[in-house]
Amino acid sequence: MKKEYCGLFGICGHPEAARMTYFGLYAMQHRGQESAGIVTWDGDTIREQKGMGLVADVFNERHLSKELKGDIAIGHVRYSTTGASLIKNAQPFVVRFGDLRLAIAHNGNLVNTKELRDELEAQGSIFQTTMDSEVFVHLIAKSLNGNTIEDAVMKACKKVKGAFSLLILANDKMIAVKDPHGFRPLVFGKVGANYVFASETCAFDLIDAEAIRAVKQGEMVVVEDGKLTSYIYDDTTPKRQCIFELIYFARPDSIIFDEVVYERRKKMGQILAREMPKDVDFVMPFPDSGNYAAVGYSQESGLPLELAMIRNHYVGRTFIQPSQDMRDFSVKMKLNPVRSMIKGKSIMIIEDSIVRGTTIRARVKELRALGAREIHMRVSCPAIRFPCYYGIDFSSKGELIAANSTEEEIASFIGLDSLHYLSIDGLLDSVEDRDSYCLACFNGDYPIEPCSCSGKMCLEDKC
Numbered sequence: 001m002k003k004e005y006c007g008l009f010g011i012c013g014h015p016e017a018a019r020m021t022y023f024g025l026y027a028m029q030h031r032g033q034e035s036a037g038i039v040t041w042d043g044d045t046i047r048e049q050k051g052m053g054l055v056a057d058v059f060n061e062r063h064l065s066k067e068l069k070g071d072i073a074i075g076h077v078r079y080s081t082t083g084a085s086l087i088k089n090a091q092p093f094v095v096r097f098g099d100l101r102l103a104i105a106h107n108g109n110l111v112n113t114k115e116l117r118d119e120l121e122a123q124g125s126i127f128q129t130t131m132d133s134e135v136f137v138h139l140i141a142k143s144l145n146g147n148t149i150e151d152a153v154m155k156a157c158k159k160v161k162g163a164f165s166l167l168i169l170a171n172d173k174m175i176a177v178k179d180p181h182g183f184r185p186l187v188f189g190k191v192g193a194n195y196v197f198a199s200e201t202c203a204f205d206l207i208d209a210e211a212i213r214a215v216k217q218g219e220m221v222v223v224e225d226g227k228l229t230s231y232i233y234d235d236t237t238p239k240r241q242c243i244f245e246l247i248y249f250a251r252p253d254s255i256i257f258d259e260v261v262y263e264r265r266k267k268m269g270q271i272l273a274r275e276m277p278k279d280v281d282f283v284m285p286f287p288d289s290g291n292y293a294a295v296g297y298s299q300e301s302g303l304p305l306e307l308a309m310i311r312n313h314y315v316g317r318t319f320i321q322p323s324q325d326m327r328d329f330s331v332k333m334k335l336n337p338v339r340s341m342i343k344g345k346s347i348m349i350i351e352d353s354i355v356r357g358t359t360i361r362a363r364v365k366e367l368r369a370l371g372a373r374e375i376h377m378r379v380s381c382p383a384i385r386f387p388c389y390y391g392i393d394f395s396s397k398g399e400l401i402a403a404n405s406t407e408e409e410i411a412s413f414i415g416l417d418s419l420h421y422l423s424i425d426g427l428l429d430s431v432e433d434r435d436s437y438c439l440a441c442f443n444g445d446y447p448i449e450p451c452s453c454s455g456k457m458c459l460e461d462k463c
């Protein structure tokens with residue numbers, strides 16, 4: 001199972017800034033279910049509320065109406081990619097430098113964290129968390145002497161390597177920054193006269209905000225006193241956006257990287273049907289991940305689409321259990337088949353991806369027990385063979401079934417009659433700008449080479 005990483009939201013100049021941020025985070029809950037936080041500035045005091053769990057559990061009416069005062073706010077939902085699952089690692093991260101109050105929210109992963117952290121600690125910096133995000137704070141602090149906050153942020157961005165979209169609250173300024181490759185999504189828009197920022201446009205839809213555009217790679221956007229200013233600190237690095245946002249992470253009703261997610265996923269399914277057709281009784285997804293590619297596959301192939309697996313939408317997070325029986329029980333809690341649809345049928349399952357294969361194997365086993373005659377699977381992305389070092393939580397080859405097994409071996413392990421992954425060319429044909437995406441998890445072509453000995457970033461998995 002892939003783990004969602006982070007979602008960012010910020011708003012400037014709104015009298016209900018905390019409440020609007022709450023709604024924005026609520027719309028992006030899919031991007032992180034581990035912790036949530038909101039920080040506000042009222043012109044004199046910085047205020048924060050953070051906690052472990054879902055947005056609706058972390059914040060209550062008292063927080064939104066009385067405690068989180070101010071008309072500027074940033075918020076964050078998190079699933080850890082670096083840093084343990086602890087309250088001290090919840091974001092936004094807040095610090096004080098003299099008269100400056102600074103809060104930072106980060107989506108992404110740095111690959112030179114250990115190198116920078118060792119350097120900063122040798123110079124006297126004291127770290128409070130295990131997050132790579134805190135590295136930004138110390139780098140900014142080191143550059144503040146005699147420089148503006150804008151200059152300090154740009155200097156920090158030039159020292160780090162990896163994926164980062166940032167929202168920074170610096171007293172009455174809001175700063176949004178994206179890394180030179182543009183790995184992670186970040187957009188801005190307006191609600192009335194007020195600027196808003198979010199990882200996905202679905203957050204804008206909930207608060208009736210109008211999207212303006214994405215923050216560009218290597219760009220810093222500053223909002224102060226209702227005025228927006230753009231700075232380009234890097235315009236030479238090739239764009240390498242995370243294509244997994246379109247395959248899996250983003251909500252289907254969002255627009256990210258100037259692409260409509262729903263349309264891209266449907267196109268992936270259409271191309272998949274052309275690459276490897278199969279005459280079966282019907283097509284079905286494992287909800288909700290395969291839904292939209294399954295629509296495309298069905299439309300292109302002419303095969304009927306059936307929702308023969310029903311998702312229980314009222315099941316919360318299921319945690320890793322100590323026994324295999326309990327893990328299998330957790331799988332059954334989320335999805336249950338329509339038994340009358342399965343017996344004696346030849347079925348085509350559409351999935352968006354396979355990481356380890358264990359969850360899918362349990363579901364296929366259940367379909368076999370219900371009497372399915374044939375079970376085929378088509379996957380709407382290429383085989384994931386290489387670790388991701390930029391913010392997706394499959395960080396070692398040992399976790400990836402396709403890194404160590406052939407397609408035939410994977411099909412046998414899962415219990416399938418046939419298996420086909422979408423080709424890399426097919427995936428690129430499904431997007432508008434085929435030259436702008438990172439494909440490292442499929443082909444090992446890393447835009448930024450990870451350090452060979454920096455903890456979980458080690459390419460050889462030795463550290």
